Amino acid sequence: MGIAERKKRHKEEVRTSILAAAWQLVLQDGWQALSIRRIAEAIEYSVPVIYDHFTNKEAILLELTKQGFRQLNQELIRAKDKAKSPEEQVEAMAYAYWKFAFDNPAYYQVMYGLGIPSCETVNQISELGTFSELILQPIKELIASGKLPETDPFLKLHTFWSMLHGLVSINMMGSGENKNELNGLVLQDFIRGFVSGMKT
């Protein structure tokens, strides 16, 4: 039954080519220029073929969102592994998160801004679980070693993530000039306020 496998493999190839084409189009011309017809043209198939692989345009965006979180998680793991103490791990992950966002603005845009993340779509991103636990671990260690006041680790994670996202989000739309001046400082200010606030 190698035939069925070959077909399945080919179908998989088309699927990934759809995602690759979509991603390339986004990198070239931005999210607003992404359309089903353009994807179809890029992969040299007709439009309905895309709907054999994805039920929606939103499903394609969802998949790209997952890709984004997978890559972000990898960067976070890499940063975390380099650091030793939980304090340094949290700090390094904050920097890595920030760096990922500004290195891959297109990813960051679809992971948040676009897709209009409703409750339903958010729950479909299993990668968010890995993301959470990645940050949760050093926070729990800090609590266990008594370096954090008696707070809910989920609450701390939530605060950490929220603030970091806010920093990235606001700084990404910043008005050209004073942007470069503040960019680095703002992150340092956050690190000082949140992360090193846990060391005491």
Place this chain on the structure above:
Amino acid sequence: MGIAERKKRHKEEVRTSILAAAWQLVLQDGWQALSIRRIAEAIEYSVPVIYDHFTNKEAILLELTKQGFRQLNQELIRAKDKAKSPEEQVEAMAYAYWKFAFDNPAYYQVMYGLGIPSCETVNQISELGTFSELILQPIKELIASGKLPETDPFLKLHTFWSMLHGLVSINMMGSGENKNELNGLVLQDFIRGFVSGMKT
């Protein structure tokens, strides 16, 4: 020359009716359901009339964004006037910002998420100036009274705004269940970390 004035007044009426209709449509069916044709139908005019008042659909969104900031500014002023010390003012404004966002999610969505705030559009929102100065003032007072280390007030404003936006943004998409539990706590955690961090 009362005729020209009457015409001008009427034109103004149509303009505001466009904005009112757009806003009502958004409140009813969400941003995704807002279209020029639906607005035209609601105000009982043909489609091109709308383009006599707004060059774009984006221009309508921009105007609604400004409305949102105007209302937010009002709430901030109200909160600030109730408080006495600069510390309490900053704290009260954080609460007011949070409350505004969750009382008017549609406004908050267009002010940030939608419109894809680029550098150009952001610069067109003059209300952002008022917003900034509103928060900047108590921060500067804190610096002047020596309660803050020698930092750039703009940097502190930036951090304050960013974190607050992040909190709101992440908590708005939260997954139903643990949302209600954390909502209040997260803001308190922020206040404790940022505002009371300035008191020392």
Place this chain on the structure above:
DNA sequence: CTACCTTTGCTAACACTGTTAGGTAATATA
């Protein structure tokens, strides 16, 4: 090898979207 059936892929359409060209009828000015 032929008949059948499933899969694969396409054309063409539907119902929308934002935007605009061009014409008509009403209104105010000379």
Place this chain on the structure above:
DNA sequence: TATATTACCTAACAGTGTTAGCAAAGGTAG
């Protein structure tokens, strides 16, 4: 009363996401 302006509309263009229905190729069974 003639003219110019304004107000407004119909109709179209070019694009969007999505789907119904059909043709052809592929593999399967008699």
